[in-house]
Amino acid sequence: MKRQRIAIDMDEVMADTLAKRLAIYRTEFGEELLRESLHGVDIYDAISEERREAVRAQLFIPGFFREIPVMEGAAETIRDLLEHHEVFIATAAMEYPHSFTEKYGWIKEHLPFFPDHNIVFCGDKSIIHADFLIDDSPRHFERFAGQGILFDAPHNAKEDRYPRVGNWSEVRMRFLGEP
Amino acid sequence: MKRQRIAIDMDEVMADTLAKRLAIYRTEFGEELLRESLHGVDIYDAISEERREAVRAQLFIPGFFREIPVMEGAAETIRDLLEHHEVFIATAAMEYPHSFTEKYGWIKEHLPFFPDHNIVFCGDKSIIHADFLIDDSPRHFERFAGQGILFDAPHNAKEDRYPRVGNWSEVRMRFLGEP
Numbered sequence: 001m002k003r004q005r006i007a008i009d010m011d012e013v014m015a016d017t018l019a020k021r022l023a024i025y026r027t028e029f030g031e032e033l034l035r036e037s038l039h040g041v042d043i044y045d046a047i048s049e050e051r052r053e054a055v056r057a058q059l060f061i062p063g064f065f066r067e068i069p070v071m072e073g074a075a076e077t078i079r080d081l082l083e084h085h086e087v088f089i090a091t092a093a094m095e096y097p098h099s100f101t102e103k104y105g106w107i108k109e110h111l112p113f114f115p116d117h118n119i120v121f122c123g124d125k126s127i128i129h130a131d132f133l134i135d136d137s138p139r140h141f142e143r144f145a146g147q148g149i150l151f152d153a154p155h156n157a158k159e160d161r162y163p164r165v166g167n168w169s170e171v172r173m174r175f176l177g178e179p
Numbered sequence: 180m181k182r183q184r185i186a187i188d189m190d191e192v193m194a195d196t197l198a199k200r201l202a203i204y205r206t207e208f209g210e211e212l213l214r215e216s217l218h219g220v221d222i223y224d225a226i227s228e229e230r231r232e233a234v235r236a237q238l239f240i241p242g243f244f245r246e247i248p249v250m251e252g253a254a255e256t257i258r259d260l261l262e263h264h265e266v267f268i269a270t271a272a273m274e275y276p277h278s279f280t281e282k283y284g285w286i287k288e289h290l291p292f293f294p295d296h297n298i299v300f301c302g303d304k305s306i307i308h309a310d311f312l313i314d315d316s317p318r319h320f321e322r323f324a325g326q327g328i329l330f331d332a333p334h335n336a337k338e339d340r341y342p343r344v345g346n347w348s349e350v351r352m353r354f355l356g357e358p
Contacts, residue, residue, distance in 0.1 A: 007306070088306055094295040100279030116273040117302025124296045127186070127267055129308035129324055145308055 001084055005146075006175060007120070007130040008078070009137070010091040010103060013151045014110070015068040018043075024058050038154035059096055066102035070110045073168030079113055081175055087118060088130060092140075094123035134171065138162060149174070180263055184325075185354060186299070186309040187257070188316070189270040189282060192330045193289070194247040197222075203237050217333035238275055245281035249289045252347030258292055260354055266297060267309060271319075273302035313350065317341060328353070 011017040018035070021043065025033045029051065037046050044052050058064060081087050089107065093099050100121055107114055125133065126143035133140060134149045138159045141148030150162045151171075165171050173179060190196040197214070200222065204212045208230065216225050223231050237243060260266050268286065272278050279300055286293055304312060305322035312319065313328045317338045320327030329341045330350075344350050352358060 088303075090306075092296075093300070094298050097280065097283050097295075100283070100300070101276065104276050104279070115302075116276075117271075118306075119273050119302060120306055121272070121279070121300040122296075123294075123298060124267075127269075127297075127299055127308055129306055 001177065003085055004132060004175070005086040005088070005130040006081060006132045006134065007088040007090040007125075007128050007146075009133070009135040009140070009151070010089060010106075011065075011068075012136040012153045013134060014071055014074045014078070014089075015065075015106065016071050017068055018153065020064070020068045021055070021058055024061075025055065028054060035154050040155070040158035042155055060098070062098060063102065065096065065099040066105050068106065071168060073172070075111055077168045077172045077176075078111055080172065082113070082115075085175060087114075088120055088128070089114065089118065090120045090122060090125055090128050090130075090133065090135075092123055092125065093121035132175075134165065180356070182264055183311060183354070184265040184267070184309040185260060185311045185313065186267040186269040186304075186307050186325075188312070188314040188319070188330070189268060189285075190244075190247075191315040191332045192313060193250055193253045193257070193268075194244075194285065195250050196247055197332065199243070199247050200234070200237055203240075204234065207233060214333050219334070219337035221334055239277070241277060242281065244275065244278040245284050247285065250347060252351070254290055256347045256351045256355075257290055259351065261292070261294075264354060266293075267299055267307070268293065268297065269299045269301060269304055269307050269309075269312065269314075271302055271304065272300035311354075313344065 022033050047055060078087060091103060093103055107119060125140040131146045132149055133144050133146060134151050136151045136153040136156055138150060138156060141162055148162045150156055150159060150164045152164060152166045165174060201212050226234060257266060270282055272282055286298060304319040310325045311328055312323050312325060313330050315330045315332040315335055317329060317335060320341055327341045329335055329338060329343045331343060331345045344353060
């Protein structure tokens with residue numbers, strides 16, 4: 001197996017950030033926002049205009065990025081990927097400067113084996129020098145020099161320009177060739 | 180002028196981290212550690228063994244990375260570089276996780292014009308995809324895919340494998356072709 005350099009996004013890839021956002025929405029508005037309603041659209045386009053500001057503000061709540069459930073299979077797959085490939089975490093933290101310490105704490109808790117020197121907090125991901133970038137946001141692939149791999153999320157359902165993985169089992173199959 | 184992508188380190192390049200370390204040393208031990216004594220050696224090799232732990236601990240003092248003097252000419256040159264090139268800040272923050280917020284605050288204070296999305300906190304700088312990396316630590320150049328440019332610091336005085344700049348005027352000359 002050729003050793004590749006794989007960069008992996010955090011939110012909506014390792015961390016189920018959307019689950020947390022939907023839970024906050026439920027508490028705040030006493031109403032369900034269904035994943036199905038987010039099919040192919042940004043969360044802000046799926047809700048009424050008067051709720052947008054409150055939903056955006058979720059991301060600025062201190063602690064928001066610290067307490068997010070880990071995606072099923074993410075930790076085990078990343079641990080195994082590290083044995084055969086060079087793996088980096090590449091997360092766009094600069095939009096939420098309070099998130100640095102929270103994201104670092106999240107990684108320490110959920111991926112305690114992950115090497116610190118392979119963590120990257122950035123903004124523009126075209127700065128990442130890697131063979132692959134696994135991300136839910138196709139905008140990061142536009143200037144990325146390697147191959148973007150789209151990780152399934154409701155908002156990117158209509159994107160068809162990039163190879164896609166549906167979950168962490170598919171990441172494992174693609175890069176380790178085993179279920 | 181060809182638009183280049185230039186990544187620039189913080190400590191001992193934009194920020195005079197050594198000046199701060201020598202000041203703390205003076206306060207702590209009531210004795211000067213001269214820059215000349217650091218010629219071609221790591222700070223830890225220039226001091227007695229029993230002081231090494233205390234000097235290493237400087238970097239873990241809360242606030243250490245927030246209050247560091249800016250290098251002469253750094254802010255003006257970076258502001259002008261941004262007009263002609265794509266500029267990123269690439270700093271190895273992962274060794275000192277408390278430094279994230281402090282380093283971000285330092286950038287906001289001293290380079291208030293610098294775009295957030297071009298800031299990168301990393302460990303291993305081989306992840307940086309850029310044409311040039313201006314850094315005082317030659318170890319970062321070893322696996323860097325672009326051209327390393329060594330920024331003068333006492334500790335790197337004996338390094339001769341990379342092109343070198345002595346100060347920010349020389350950075351300006353090299354990338355903007357004007358004094």
